[in-house]
Amino acid sequence: MKSSCAASSCCGNNTHSEASTIESQTSSVSGSMQLSWIITGMDCPGCAAKIENAVKGLNGVTQARVTFATERLLVEVENRAGISDDILKTLKELGFSVKEDAASDTAADSVLKKYWRIMSLATFMLVAVLIQGNFPVAGNVFFYLATLWGLYPVATKAWQLARSGSPFSIETLMSIAAIGALFLGETVEAAMVLLLFMIGEHLEAFAAGRARQGVQKLMALTPETAYRIDRDGYKTEVSAHTLTPGDIIEILPGSRLPVDGELLTPNVSFDESALTGESVPVEHNPGESVMAGSLSVDRVARLRVISKPGESAVDRIIRLIEEAEERKAPVERFIDAFSRWYTPLMMFLSALVAVVPPLVFAGSWVEWIYKALALLLIACPCALVISTPAAVTSALARASRNGALVKGGAALELLGSVTTVAFDKTGTLTEGKPAVTHIASFDHSAFNPEPNPEQEILRLAAAVESGSTHPLAKAIVVKADEMNIRIPAATDIVAKAGLGVQGQVEGKAVVVGSPRHLQDSIDLITGAQQKLEQLEEQGNTIAVVTVEGHLVGFIALRDEPKAEAPNAIAALKAMGINSIMLTGDNPRAAKAVASQLGMAYRADLLPGDKSAEIESLRKQGRVAMIGDGINDAPALKTADIGIAMGSGADIALETADCALTHNRVAELADLIGLSRATMSIIRQNIFLAVGSKAFFLVTTLLGMTGLWVAVLADTGATALVTANALRLLRNKKGLNL
Numbered sequence: 086m087k088s089s090c091a092a093s094s095c096c097g098n099n100t101h102s103e104a105s106t107i108e109s110q111t112s113s114v115s116g117s118m119q120l121s122w123i124i125t126g127m128d129c130p131g132c133a134a135k136i137e138n139a140v141k142g143l144n145g146v147t148q149a150r151v152t153f154a155t156e157r158l159l160v161e162v163e164n165r166a167g168i169s170d171d172i173l174k175t176l177k178e179l180g181f182s183v184k185e186d187a188a189s190d191t192a193a194d195s196v197l198k199k200y201w202r203i204m205s206l207a208t209f210m211l212v213a214v215l216i217q218g219n220f221p222v223a224g225n226v227f228f229y230l231a232t233l234w235g236l237y238p239v240a241t242k243a244w245q246l247a248r249s250g251s252p253f254s255i256e257t258l259m260s261i262a263a264i265g266a267l268f269l270g271e272t273v274e275a276a277m278v279l280l281l282f283m284i285g286e287h288l289e290a291f292a293a294g295r296a297r298q299g300v301q302k303l304m305a306l307t308p309e310t311a312y313r314i315d316r317d318g319y320k321t322e323v324s325a326h327t328l329t330p331g332d333i334i335e336i337l338p339g340s341r342l343p344v345d346g347e348l349l350t351p352n353v354s355f356d357e358s359a360l361t362g363e364s365v366p367v368e369h370n371p372g373e374s375v376m377a378g379s380l381s382v383d384r385v386a387r388l389r390v391i392s393k394p395g396e397s398a399v400d401r402i403i404r405l406i407e408e409a410e411e412r413k414a415p416v417e418r419f420i421d422a423f424s425r426w427y428t429p430l431m432m433f434l435s436a437l438v439a440v441v442p443p444l445v446f447a448g449s450w451v452e453w454i455y456k457a458l459a460l461l462l463i464a465c466p467c468a469l470v471i472s473t474p475a476a477v478t479s480a481l482a483r484a485s486r487n488g489a490l491v492k493g494g495a496a497l498e499l500l501g502s503v504t505t506v507a508f509d510k511t512g513t514l515t516e517g518k519p520a521v522t523h524i525a526s527f528d529h530s531a532f533n534p535e536p537n538p539e540q541e542i543l544r545l546a547a548a549v550e551s552g553s554t555h556p557l558a559k560a561i562v563v564k565a566d567e568m569n570i571r572i573p574a575a576t577d578i579v580a581k582a583g584l585g586v587q588g589q590v591e592g593k594a595v596v597v598g599s600p601r602h603l604q605d606s607i608d609l610i611t612g613a614q615q616k617l618e619q620l621e622e623q624g625n626t627i628a629v630v631t632v633e634g635h636l637v638g639f640i641a642l643r644d645e646p647k648a649e650a651p652n653a654i655a656a657l658k659a660m661g662i663n664s665i666m667l668t669g670d671n672p673r674a675a676k677a678v679a680s681q682l683g684m685a686y687r688a689d690l691l692p693g694d695k696s697a698e699i700e701s702l703r704k705q706g707r708v709a710m711i712g713d714g715i716n717d718a719p720a721l722k723t724a725d726i727g728i729a730m731g732s733g734a735d736i737a738l739e740t741a742d743c744a745l746t747h748n749r750v751a752e753l754a755d756l757i758g759l760s761r762a763t764m765s766i767i768r769q770n771i772f773l774a775v776g777s778k779a780f781f782l783v784t785t786l787l788g789m790t791g792l793w794v795a796v797l798a799d800t801g802a803t804a805l806v807t808a809n810a811l812r813l814l815r816n817k818k819g820l821n822l
Contacts, residue, residue: 120169122158124151126181138250139175143168178245180238203283206235210276228272235279236263258428258461265458266792274792278462281797306378307399311343312336314387332390342379345397346388347372353386355379357747376746398746427469435460438786452788459785462795463778472770475810480763483813488747489756496742499726501760504706506657506753507699507720510668510678511644512713513730513750517556519644521564522625526638527610540570542638546597546630548575549588557628558586560642561597585628596631597640600671601689603629606636613639624677626670643674646681649751654682656754665702667695667710667720695720711745711753728753763813770806777802 127133133151140149140160145168148161158176162168176182209231217224243256259282266275311325314333325343328334333349336342342355354366357379366382369375375388377397392398439457442448477494484491491497508514526538547565550558551572565572575595578588585598600607600617607613607629613636620627625641654664666686668675675688687698695710696719702708703725710717710724721727721741729741730748745752781798784790790798 118162118164120160120162120172122160122172122176122183124156124158124176124181124183127151127156132181135179135246135254136176136181139179139246140172142250143171143175146172180242180245202235202238203280206231206276206280206283209234210280213276225272228276229267231276232263232267232272232279235276235283236260239263239279239282258432262458262461262792265454271455271792278792278795306341307343307397308341309343326394328390328394330390330393333387334390335385335387336381337385338381338383340381342375342377342381342388343397344377344390345392346375346377347391348375348386348388350384350386350388353384354382356382431463432461455791456785456788459790459792459795460782462792463781463785463798469771469774469778472774472806472810473767475807476763476766476770476813479810479813480759484756484759487752487755488745488749489752490744490746491756492742496726497760497763499707499760500709500743500757501764502707503662503709503726503757505663505665505702505708507695507702507708507710507724508664508666508684508750509710509712509717509720510666510670510675511556512748513711514650514666514682515644515646515678517644517713519556519560519626519642521560521640522623522643523620523641524638525616525620525641527613528635528637538638540568542630542640543568544570544572545590545593545595545632545637546628546640547572548590549578549586549595549597551575552578553580553586556644557626557642558597561628561640593632594634597628598631599669600627600629603631603636606631606634610636618673621671621673622677624674626674646678647750649749651682653750653753654684656751657757658683660754660757662757667698693719696723699723711750713748759813766810766813770809773806773809774802 124136127136136151136158137149140146140158145163146160147163150159151157152159158172160172173183209227213224213227213231216227239256240260243254243260246252246254246256259279263275263279266272266278307325309325310322311328312320312335313323313328314320314335320335328344334344334346348369348371351371352368354368355375356366357376374391377392377399392400435457438460439454442453443450473494477497480497481491484497491500511517511519521543524539524542526542529538543561543565547562547570550561553559562572573590575588575590578586580586585596585602587594587596587598589595596603607617617627617639620639620641623641623643625643628640628642629636630638630640657664664682664684666675666679666682666684667690668686668688669690670688672688675686679686687694690698695717699708699710699720700723707725709726709728710720711728711730712721713730717729721729726743727741728743728745730745743756745756777798781790781795785795
């Protein structure tokens with residue numbers, strides 16, 4: 086993890102330096118600060134909830150949030166001295182710690198530090214077994230000592246968690262079970278239960294680490310340092326977090342870009358596979374944007390920094406993944422709510438199992454207390470709680486590595502149930518690079534047609550379209566530049582989404598708009614409508630140009646479909662998903678594109694019309710909308726799930742639930758397939774977690790299984806559901822789970 090982030094910083098080499106580093110680097114906003122740490126030791130989302138509850142209870146803390154996927158603790162605090170030390174002390178009491186520099190430990194030291202308590206407990210038990218044959222009493226005493234040795238950290242953590250607002254933790258269940266077994270004289274089982282519990286915790290930690298692996302790889306993409314070029318051309322190595330927009334940096338072949346940058350060096354190939362999943366290096370030209378984390382393949386490259394600290398492409402991906410934990414899938418929200426009352430209920434049932442049979446049916450106290458203790462261990466909800474987030478985290482990491490950002494489990498779940506996908510046309514299904522194919526001129530009385538009326542029409546149109554980001558506007562300006570036409574300045578420019586743009590050019594009112602918007606002007610010129618239809622039937626989009634209200638000409642533009650678009654539509658059809666194109670373009674041009682792609686279409690749609698079409702489609706099932714423009718934002722919001730193209734307008738990206746960072750619609754079917762596979766994994770995990778508990782609950786009450794099996798059942802189920810979720814990381818495309 087990087088050592089600093091926006092308005093926060095992460096851990097240093099030890100807790101003392103960490104506290105001082107945070108207090109010196111965090112910003113103060115409205116009398117509050119935000120602090121950040123990287124936490125180690127979290128095995129499941131339940132651990133994250135325990136930390137949140139404990140830290141929120143500290144005096145001076147206004148808000149605390151733990152993201153399990155990135156192991157980050159974010160805390161908003163009042164400006165109070167010593168608050169960092171209080172937080173670190175609380176983490177230590179709960180058995181968690183901040184991430185330290187692993188390079189300072191040898192491999193042997195790390196293993197010993199990590200597993201010393203398990204090894205010492207196992208040694209105690211081994212000695213007890215060896216001497217029990219000849220010295221039964223001494224062996225029994227050693228088992229007592231082993232149990233107490235193993236129980237101390239578990240019971241201490243249970244007490245700390247209870248004080249911090251988490252009384253029904255797995256540590257509490259384990260402590261009660263071990264103490265109860267000691268009172269029953271089951272010393273061997275008591276010690277074995279604790280040993281298995283410790284081993285299970287480390288297995289869970291290992292599995293959780295694997296589940297976070299995809300996210301951690303993203304976090305490690307950007308280097309800590311960069312070479313900055315000053316005004317005199319000298320190169321200096323600086324911290325990547327000190328770079329600001331406008332700085333010039335240099336990266337060597339085989340090095341990764343620490344920030345988003347605008348390329349200055351001609352024809353540099355970058356390997357963007359870690360971010361987009363594209364295995365072939367992509368050649369970039371000067372002026373093009375390159376994402377942080379991209380690797381320079383063939384030459385030294387210089388770039389101008391365009392992202393602020395903490396706001397690069399990688400930072401945004403990580404932030405989305407962190408925020409995604411707050412947007413939980415409905416099934417995950419249900420399980421969270423279920424687990425909150427499930428453990429107390431099972432503790433109550435265990436108490437009934439312990440006392441009712443002996444009191445009512447004259448059963449053996451020892452037998453039924455033993456069964457109640459086993460039931461307590463079976464009641465642990467760890468496997469159930471981790472069943473969904475482990476799958477969701479794995480899927481989000483897999484999607485991000487393939488170039489798709491999904492804003493949370495709720496969006497991921499909805500994707501799999503989509504029955505219709507509505508596509509914007511320009512920039513989504515087509516290349517988004519229309520070119521001028523024809524210029525037709527009409528009424529010359531409103532402008533000077535000399536020496537060339539077509540060039541004059543293009544000159545006036547380019548004047549009002551200059552500065553616009555719309556693909557059609559860019560195409561008009563590019564055509565004017567290609568023809569070496571000097572573009573005059575325009576004033577009083579007003580743009581209306583889906584209609585056109587108008588402005589004053591050399592004292593004349595010039596409008597460039599859609600045929601529908603300017604139909605009255607078209608109708609006044611004989612033959613204009615016929616020419617319009619002729620051009621549209623050729624697949625052109627028409628920009629109508631008027632001067633002082635008089636039609637002066639048409640500019641015909643054509644945008645070809647993307648090469649992968651037909652296969653993308655076919656893949657969705659194979660999955661039973663309908664596709665429809667929603668466009669503001671004319672029906673004839675829309676039909677030409679839709680027929681090439683084999684899909685339905687709706688044309689002549691304003692932004693509000695697209696939203697209405699989405700509402701109509703939703704009556705037949707769940708609808709996803711994919712687009713890239715400002716005019717697509719209302720439709721993206723109206724759809725059950727909005728998907729933005731990564732190069733689209735900022736408002737489209739903010740409104741959407743997902744984003745395709747590499748702008749390839751071919752990945753859409755794979756993303757929906759990933760969603761369906763994730764939901765299949767979640768259902769399997771819930772069945773494993775609940776089914777195993779139900780089975781061992783029955784066998785325990787029948788006296789067929791005891792404490793050992795109860796612990797194995799719990800840790801085994803947790804390991805199984807996590808391992809099952811990890812399959813999502815291994816599968817890239819064509820998931821068959």
